[in-house]
Amino acid sequence: MRKILFIIFISAFVCISANAQQIDFYNLEEEQIYNPSRKYNTWSVTAGIGPVVYYTDVVDYTVFPSQNWKFGPSILVGKQLGRPWSVDAQFLMADMYGEKNSRFFEGDFYDLTLNLNVSINQLVLFGPIRDRLNIYGKIGLGVNYFRARQRNIETGEWITVGDVHGGTPGYPRPYGWSDDDFLAIGYEKDNPEEKTDRGSEMVVPIGLGIDYRINKSFDVGFELMLRNLSQDNLDVNLTGADNDSYMSNSVTVTYKIGKKDKRHALWTYKDFNMGWQRNRRVDPNAQKLDSLRQRLEEIAANDSSVTDTTFIYREQIEYRKTLAASVFFDFDKADIKTDAHKVIAVVARFMKEHPEEDILVQGYCDERGQMITISDLVRDDAMLWWMSW
Template sequence: MSLYKYSVSTLFIMVLSCTYSFAQIDFSNLTDEQIYRKHNKYNTWSVNIGYGPLVYYTDVIDYTLFPKENIKLAPSIIVSKQLGRSWGLDAQFLMGDMYGQKNNRYFEGDFMDYTMNVRFSINQLVAFGPLADKWDIYGKVGLGVTAFRSRLRRLDDDSFMQVKDVHDNLGGYPNPPGWEDDDYLVMGYNKQDPEEEIKRQTELVVPIGAGVRYRINKNFDLGAEITMRNLTADNLDVNLSGADNDSYMHVGFSVSYKIGKKNKRHARWTYKDFNLAYESQRASDPLAIRLDSLKSELDRLAGLDSIITTKSYQKFEKVVYEEGISASVFFDYDRSDVKKSEHRQLARVARALKRDKTIEMVISGYCDDRGSYEYNLKLSERRCNSVLEAMVNDFGIDRSRFRTDPKGESELLSDTQNMSSKGLHMANRRVDLLMIVNEE
C-alpha cells in the first residue's frame, strides 16, 4: 500500500474512532471550565506544524488517484484564531516540490502556497462539543495564492521542451497567446533561458478539506488533515493545451501548540451552554413567566407565617416523618448549583433550625423528564448535595441533621408527557426541604 493510501486510510480510521467515542461522553460530569460562556475568557490562538504527502492532479500524470513513485512530502504551518466554539480562521503556509510524468515528458518544480481558511467544527455543530472531550472533527474552505516555478522536460534525456515540441504534434493547434514556437515551456523561468529564475508564477487557489484533532492536554493537540487545493488556471505543469484546471492534494499529520494561559482551556475544546439557550427561550415562554409569578406569590405567603411548626404533628402517634413543606429550591436546566436567588429560601430554613436544635430534615431532589432515568437520578443527587453543602458551609447547620433523598424523575409534579405539551419543566427541577418528625 502506498504512503498516500495509508494516509487516507489512517484519517478514515480516526474519524470512525471519533464517531464511536461520542457514545462514551458523560455530560453529567462536565465542569464549569468545559462549558462555553461568552463572558468567560478562553485561550483562542494556536500554532500548528504539519508534514505529509502531496498528490498532483494535472495533465502530465500517469495515475488516476495516487502515484507509484516520486512521492513528494511537504511541510505546513497554520496559525489559528478560534471564534467561539464552532468557528475559526486558519492562516496557512504550505510549500513543496512538484513532479508528474506522462508518455515522454515530465514536469518538475516547487511552489509556496498562502491561504486563509474558514474552519468549522462538525461535532460542535452536531453534538455541541468535542467528542469524549478528546476529538474534534472539522471541515474547512478558503482562498489564497500559490506561487510556483515549473519546467516541462523530456524523460529520455532531461532536455527542456519547447512550445513547438508539443504544438506541432497537435495538428496545427495554435500557440497560447504570448508564446512563440521556440519558447521553452517554463513558468517562473526565462522562456529563452530555462535555467534563469524570474518572478514566480502566481495563481489563485481554493482549498477545501477536512481533518480531525486529538486533544492531548491543555497545551498540545495531534491532528490529521486532508485538503484538495484547486487552482483557477491550468499552468502548474506547463502543459498549455490542457482542458481542466490543475489541483493538488495535501495530507498533513501535525502537532498543535495552544497559546495562552496554562490554567485556561482553549475555546475549541468547550461545550455548548444549554442553560443560556434555555433561559433565552424561557424568557418568552408565557407558561414559565406565569410559574415564576406563582412561585413569587407562594414565597410571599410563606413569609407571612412560620416556615416550620410542630403543633400539627402532635395529633399523630406513629408518624415517622411529615412532609410539611419547609422550602423549595429551584434549579436551571441540567444544573445542580444553587442560584443566589434561592439562598433566601435556605436562610429561612436555617433560621428555624437554629431556633430549634431538635429538628431534622430530609432533602428530596427532583428532575424534569428530559434525559435518561439513570442520568436524572444522578442529577437529582447532585442537587441534593448542593443544598446540603450550602446549609452546612454557608449557614453552619450540623450535617447530621440532614439526610438526602434523590428521586430523579420518579415523582413529577408537572407531567409534561400527559398534561401540558410545552411543559412546566421548572416545577420538576427542584429540591424540597422537608421536616422529619420523630414519633412521640
C-alpha cells in the first residue's frame, strides 16, 4: 500500500512539472497575486464520500476487495495559512468487514483527525495549475473509535479466543483474555450482542488530494488517505504481525466560506515583485543605486524654477555637454510621477539649448512589469513629451 502512495506522489510531481511551462506570470490579474496585506477568504467546509478499504489480518485480498465494499462519508473544516499551507479538522465514519478462511469480522468506526496540508504546486510552481488545479499532500494525527466482532462464515456463530488460538500449539494468546471470551471489542466479551464502550487507537493519516476550482465559492476534488493505526485490534485478531490500517477514498465538494467577490488564498500566485523588493533592501548595489537616485532628485530640485542656482547648473551643462537623469514609474504604470517633472524639465532645457547633442534613452523593468518603449522625444517650448506604447 505504501508503494501505491509513493507512485501516486511521483505521478503528481510529473503532472505538475509537465504543466510548469503553461503558467503565464506576466498576465495575471491583480486578485490572482497574493499580497499578505490584502484580505482573502481562508475558511472552507468540505464534504466527501467514497470506499474505505481495510488492511488487517482478517482479509482475503492484498490491495482491493473483490466484494463487500464499504463506503463512508467524511466532513472537514479547513483554514488556509497563506498560500501553500493549511490545517483542517476531519471526521470520517464507515462500516467494516473482512474475511479469511472460515471467519469474518464486522463492525464500524469513526475517527477524528487534525491534519496539516501542503499544496505541492504552490511550492513547485508558486500557484495553482492553469488557475484550476491544486494538488496537495496531507499528514495528521487523531483517534479512531471502533466496534468489531468475529463470526464463523458457515454457521454465523460468534468466535471465541479458544476457537482461534486454542487449536494451534504455540500460537500466542492475547494478554488478559481467556479462551471463553468472545472476540469482540465495543461489545461485552461474554455477550457480543450487547454494546459497551468503543475501543480506541491512535491513527496517523497520510495521503494526497486534488482539487478543481469551479468558481470562487466551490471546488470539487478527490482525496486518497492511508490511515495507520497504532495497534492491531481493528479486526479483533489481537496478535497480528503488523498494525492495522485502512484507506479512505473520497470524492469531495468544498465550499469556500467568505465574501463572494474575494478569492480564496489557496488559489493565488506568489508575488515575485514583493520578493524582489525584500531582497533589494539588503542588496548593497541596490542601496548604492537608491543613493544615486536620491542625489539626482536633489540636483533636479535645485532647478531655477524654485531656486537661484540656475546659472551655476547651466554652466556645468555647457562645459560638460553631458547630462544623466533618471525617471521612475510605479509598477505596471506609464504615468510619470509628479516629482519627476522637474527632472524632465531639466532634460528638455538641455536638449533645446544643445540641439547638436545625441540623446540615449534606456528603459528598465522588473521581472513582471510591462516594458515601456520610448520611440521618440518631441522637443517643445513648454515641456518634453514621451511617446510610449
